[in-house]
Amino acid sequence: MRREESQQRGPAKHGGNHRAKLRGSLFLVGAPIGHPDDITIRALGILRQVDIVATEDPLSTQALFRHHSLSSTLTSYGPTNIRDKVAILIDRMQQGLSVALLSDCGLPIISDPGSLLVAAAHRHNIPVFSLPGPSAVTAAVAASGFPAEAFHFYGDFTTHAGPLQRRLIPILRHAESTILFCTTESCSAILNVIATLAPRREVALACDLTLEQETIIRGTARRVAEGLKRIRTPQHITMVVAGKKPLLRKAGTRSKTSRSLRA
Numbered sequence: 001m002r003r004e005e006s007q008q009r010g011p012a013k014h015g016g017n018h019r020a021k022l023r024g025s026l027f028l029v030g031a032p033i034g035h036p037d038d039i040t041i042r043a044l045g046i047l048r049q050v051d052i053v054a055t056e057d058p059l060s061t062q063a064l065f066r067h068h069s070l071s072s073t074l075t076s077y078g079p080t081n082i083r084d085k086v087a088i089l090i091d092r093m094q095q096g097l098s099v100a101l102l103s104d105c106g107l108p109i110i111s112d113p114g115s116l117l118v119a120a121a122h123r124h125n126i127p128v129f130s131l132p133g134p135s136a137v138t139a140a141v142a143a144s145g146f147p148a149e150a151f152h153f154y155g156d157f158t159t160h161a162g163p164l165q166r167r168l169i170p171i172l173r174h175a176e177s178t179i180l181f182c183t184t185e186s187c188s189a190i191l192n193v194i195a196t197l198a199p200r201r202e203v204a205l206a207c208d209l210t211l212e213q214e215t216i217i218r219g220t221a222r223r224v225a226e227g228l229k230r231i232r233t234p235q236h237i238t239m240v241v242a243g244k245k246p247l248l249r250k251a252g253t254r255s256k257t258s259r260s261l262r263a
Contacts, residue, residue, distance in 0.1 A: 030133015034210035111155035144204035207234035
């Protein structure tokens with residue numbers, strides 16, 4: 001109850017139309033992961049009131065602003081000179097200006113360089129408020145139908161960070177589901193490796209979530225790879241890999257730890 005009361009006081013403090021209530025604060029705003037109308041009412045209110053909106057992708061944010069008739073001042077945050085931009089934004093907030101941090105999709109910080117700005121704000125005793133919004137992680141794991149009492153998240157899983165097989169083996173040993181962000185190219189490569197290492201393991205692809213062409217493909221890695229070839233090339237793919245099923249014990253025998261990835 002105390003936690004609920006504390007959370008309720010936050011929106012009340014910042015829910016008015018007076019900019020003075022926002023002075024010198026940082027707001028982490030959840031952006032739509034596809035459909036522009038998935039943004040929250042509270043997020044729209046904050047974006048209308050803050051002095052500066054720092055955004056990962058100004059072009060994408062401009063499209064969102066046009067859709068909702070927003071006109072706040074935009075500044076880029078990334079992908080280069082992040083530390084310099086953090087210093088500038090911290091200086092602005094210390095002067096009393098309010099800043100909203102907006103990712104190109106989803107919540108800032110999740111597979112995103114926003115953590116540097118948030119950590120700096122905490123070091124300088126600048127108030128930080130998180131406005132929840134759409135998440136490709138939770139949307140994908142929900143659509144997959146795999147158990148989600150616990151899961152692992154690896155963020156952007158590219159083919160450039162080392163041999164795929166070596167990086168996927170620990171993932172395939174997890175008893176819980178694993179979520180990966182991937183491109184069409186990296187997705188195909190990942191599916192091929194999973195099909196070799198764990199041919200019976202189920203995988204779900206959440207393609208272009210919330211958009212008109214949204215598609216969910218589920219099955220073994222080989223079947224999912226075939227299904228991916230039959231749809232229009234997705235812009236965004238979130239992969240959910242089912243957890244490894246526990247080995248069944250035969251009556252009268254002790255269970256043995258297995259390093260097999262076949263399940």
